[in-house]
Amino acid sequence: MKISISSMLSLKEKFKEWIRKQPCLICGQESTHAHYTKRGYGGMGMKGHDLIAHPLCPVHHGEQHEIGIASFKAKYKNIDFDWLVTQQIVDFLESLFDD
Ligand SMILES: [Zn+2]
Ligand SMILES: [Zn+2]
Numbered sequence: 001m002k003i004s005i006s007s008m009l010s011l012k013e014k015f016k017e018w019i020r021k022q023p024c025l026i027c028g029q030e031s032t033h034a035h036y037t038k039r040g041y042g043g044m045g046m047k048g049h050d051l052i053a054h055p056l057c058p059v060h061h062g063e064q065h066e067i068g069i070a071s072f073k074a075k076y077k078n079i080d081f082d083w084l085v086t087q088q089i090v091d092f093l094e095s096l097f098d099d
Contacts, residue, residue, distance in 0.1 A: 029057040035055075035056050
């Protein structure tokens with residue numbers, strides 16, 4: 001299967017639209033902004049990755065920027081961010097087949 005650049009871009013846009021409708025990862029509140037991490041998994045060599053996105057309400061989004069992602073993850077260590085990010089990509093892909 002060949003995927004064109006333009007279909008990849010529209011997939012990204014769909015993902016961004018979808019992620020905005022997801023509840024906050026921390027408190028479940030529904031009005032969220034997505035926070036996009038600057039790096040993907042693996043660090044070096046992987047540039048910013050739109051699929052690594054955390055839906056967060058304004059309060060938790062602000063807090064995340066204030067204390068930094070490492071402290072944020074430490075504070076909410078009962079939340080498995082990496083698992084949730086993977087899970088939301090799966091949910092998103094499933095949502096593509098809903099319409
Ligand atoms: Zn929240
Ligand atoms: Zn952010």
